[in-house]
Amino acid sequence: MNGHRMSGHNDLLVTGAAVHGGESADVLVRDGRVVAVGPDATGAATETDLERVDADGLVLLPGFVDLHTHLREPGREDAETVRSGSAAAAAGGFTAVLAMANTSPVTDTGEAAEHVLDLGVAAGLADVRPVGAVTKGLEGAELAELGMMHRSRARVRVFSDDGRCVHDARVMRRALEYVRAFDGVVSQHAQDPALAGPGACCHEGEVSGRLGLTGWPAVAESSIIARDAELALHTGSRVHIAHVSTAEGVEAVRWAKRRGARITAEVTPHHLLLTTDLLGSYDPVFKVNPPLRPQEDVDALREALVDGTIDAVATDHAPHARHDKEHAFPDAAFGMLGLETAFSVVHDVMIASGRMDWALLTERMSTAPARIAGLAEHGQHIRPGSPANLVLVDPRAEVTVDPGASLSLSRNTPFAGRTLTGRVRTTILNGRITVADGEVRP
Ligand SMILES: NC(=O)N[C@@H](CC(=O)O)C(=O)O
Numbered sequence: 545m546n547g548h549r550m551s552g553h554n555d556l557l558v559t560g561a562a563v564h565g566g567e568s569a570d571v572l573v574r575d576g577r578v579v580a581v582g583p584d585a586t587g588a589a590t591e592t593d594l595e596r597v598d599a600d601g602l603v604l605l606p607g608f609v610d611l612h613t614h615l616r617e618p619g620r621e622d623a624e625t626v627r628s629g630s631a632a633a634a635a636g637g638f639t640a641v642l643a644m645a646n647t648s649p650v651t652d653t654g655e656a657a658e659h660v661l662d663l664g665v666a667a668g669l670a671d672v673r674p675v676g677a678v679t680k681g682l683e684g685a686e687l688a689e690l691g692m693m694h695r696s697r698a699r700v701r702v703f704s705d706d707g708r709c710v711h712d713a714r715v716m717r718r719a720l721e722y723v724r725a726f727d728g729v730v731s732q733h734a735q736d737p738a739l740a741g742p743g744a745c746c747h748e749g750e751v752s753g754r755l756g757l758t759g760w761p762a763v764a765e766s767s768i769i770a771r772d773a774e775l776a777l778h779t780g781s782r783v784h785i786a787h788v789s790t791a792e793g794v795e796a797v798r799w800a801k802r803r804g805a806r807i808t809a810e811v812t813p814h815h816l817l818l819t820t821d822l823l824g825s826y827d828p829v830f831k832v833n834p835p836l837r838p839q840e841d842v843d844a845l846r847e848a849l850v851d852g853t854i855d856a857v858a859t860d861h862a863p864h865a866r867h868d869k870e871h872a873f874p875d876a877a878f879g880m881l882g883l884e885t886a887f888s889v890v891h892d893v894m895i896a897s898g899r900m901d902w903a904l905l906t907e908r909m910s911t912a913p914a915r916i917a918g919l920a921e922h923g924q925h926i927r928p929g930s931p932a933n934l935v936l937v938d939p940r941a942e943v944t945v946d947p948g949a950s951l952s953l954s955r956n957t958p959f960a961g962r963t964l965t966g967r968v969r970t971t972i973l974n975g976r977i978t979v980a981d982g983e984v985r986p
């Protein structure tokens with residue numbers, strides 16, 4: 545809001561954008577809202593106090609919403625802060641991000657959640673919403689203060705022990721029962737720890753045998769999804785499956801939806817594009833949890849994202865300091881950057897290839913994640929009265945990913961040097977430009 549005033553403009557007029565990928569129109573934004581779309585927009589603008597954004601050839605969409613971001617603050621401000629992560633989010637076209645609870649200290653109390661919320665407001669570059677831990681200290685034993693986190697100013701609705709699976713069925717059942725009262729949701733890192741040996745660090749299959757690494761079998765993912773679907777049916781609560789990575793996992797979600805379970809699922813951009821083939825290099829930049837999978841899984845994930853078995857794209861942006869990645873593959877940290885490249889990857893893999901249209905991309909990157917997280921100010925259809933949380937993208941521009949240009953404090957992108965079609969140009973948060981062409985607006 546301050547920035548809005550400081551910029552000196554009351555009105556923002558976006559001209560010639562293909563709204564929702566359709567007809568091109570002018571869009572007038574004032575006081576954080578869209579006030580006019582179409583021929584009226586120009587006439588309604590205040591000529592004296594107007595910023596124009598020429599959007600010829602660009603597509604205007606509701607801002608993206610990320611259900612799964614690691615911002616590392618508090619605790620690992622060397623890898624990312626709420627400020628740097630919000631800048632990366634804005635550069636990637638995101639207007640809202642859910643900040644995972646595996647910080648230090650863990651977000652497992654009302655105060656901890658409010659702290660993250662306040663850091664997000666102070667940064668002012670994205671709507672940062674804390675995810676609450678399911679269990680105290682992510683230890684999997686005792687429920688965290690779920691009700692207190694929900695009743696806090698942060699209004700936490702999404703809970704996750706991400707990084708660790710809530711493997712105890714009794715704990716998962718209690719958590720689901722608890723969040724039902726306020727329509728909360730548990731986001732599960734579906735991976736049965738009992739099914740992977742200690743030191744697992746890649747996909748279990750031909751690749752783990754060949755490289756001599758310990759792997760996670762697909763059944764570690766699908767068996768937890770099936771169990772949690774049963775618990776969701778039993779409790780009547782909502783469960784969300786984080787970063788689905790296998791064809792078996794997709795099949796379990798499909799089965800659960802058919803049975804009427806209140807289940808949603810997400811896939812990451814990296815699991816939609818990258819495969820185990822990259823592991824031959826033993827480069828830890830490709831080490832992630834869940835691991836990269838073979839092409840058959842990638843194909844199943846793409847299909848599931850189209851047919852709705854998978855509801856949303858979520859980045860699992862997981863920044864790591866250089867010294868945590870510079871190890872032999874088995875010892876390096878798990879995780880990849882994702883916020884700044886998400887749109888380009890999804891556009892390249894799903895739209896440029898003809899698998900998806902703009903309406904479906906909007907649903908998967910904006911509308912569905914906003915709905916799952918209960919964020920009413922995001923993912924709204926662009927029309928007079930809707931919140932001005934928006935993104936302008938250029939479907940024709942190519943991006944060659946340069947880790948050095950990232951606004952994240954970390955550099956661990958698996959897409960370095962890749963050329964992708966589709967680029968984020970301008971992100972608008974609450975009526976104010978946050979990032980234009982990769983530069984943060986002061
Ligand atoms: N995705 C990862 O490989 N790592 C995440 C944790 C997680 O999402 O499980 C992290 O916090 O670094």
Ligand SMILES: [Zn+2]
Nearest residue numbers: 706707733833
């Ligand atoms: Zn996870």
Ligand SMILES: [Zn+2]
Nearest residue numbers: 644706707860
């Ligand atoms: Zn994660």
